[in-house]
Amino acid sequence: MFLLSICQWVDSTPLSAMVRQSNWLFSTLDTIHTLGIVLVAGTIMLVDLRLLGFGLRSVPVAQLVARIVPSTLGGFGLMVVSGGLLFSSEAVKMYHSPAFRIKMLLLALAGLNALIFHRTIYRDVAHWDPASVVPARARLAGLLSLVLWIAIIAAGRAIAYAPGYDLG
């Protein structure tokens, strides 16, 4: 199959071999990856909770988003680069891992949810922010984001517990 042959090719690259053969490199990437996802989830959860009416209620949503997004994107960058390198070290194994496939699907959904939020209801933030009542659609986006990121963390951990897969 097409995706499988891509994964086989990735596994054959020198980069893949380098990460696979170095415990030190693999562990460092693993640590950066965990830190990245903790940053992404930890920051985005604050926006999600605010949309749902918890946490920083006296802070306007637009102010919170403006402050938090750089940290979220920074964490996301760490997560994607380290995740890509970790993937490259065992691409075929990942191809066969159900948890990995679920994680990629959840990531796509989380991205789609954020994109729709920013392209639709968030465009009117100046209108609904001062009213201190968050519109239902924005609350829904917050709830979806919260659930999806928790599920992404869960799926990520599950990759390590897949049969025959040994990661500290």
Add this chain to the structure above:
Amino acid sequence: MATSLLPVFQWLQSTFIGQTIRHSAALIALLEIVHLIGLALLIGTILMVDLSLLGFGIGRQPVSRIARELNFFTVMGLTIMLVSGPLILTSEAVRCYKTPAFWVKMALLAVAIVFHFSIHRRVTLADPPVPEPSARIVASLSLALWFGVALAGKGIAIFQPA
């Protein structure tokens, strides 16, 4: 001469809870997921407060207000970690006992908790005028301590005892 704590760790691992978790990969995975979510809450909220102390606040919101409104979630994150962490520990207490990263984490955690609820809290609630150097030092120390706890935690999994 200090008495060895090893028997305590051996006992922890021999308990019903320790043995149950130890023999269930699903339970360990679940506890680790909960532990990570707790960490995300803790790090996310503390990052916002410390960025504010460093001068990267949310709009013109006073640091004390941000800290007060986020305090519930900081404490919730910490509580989640302090419940899930010891449960994970019981499943591999003897290995943790022999892993230096575990002791580094416990030491950093103790310092971080004491620092957070004393000096950090006092400075945050006093609303320092933002570019104050002492506030920056407190914020930097807080970030270093909590990220240190997180890194040492990862280290427990990475560094296996000889």
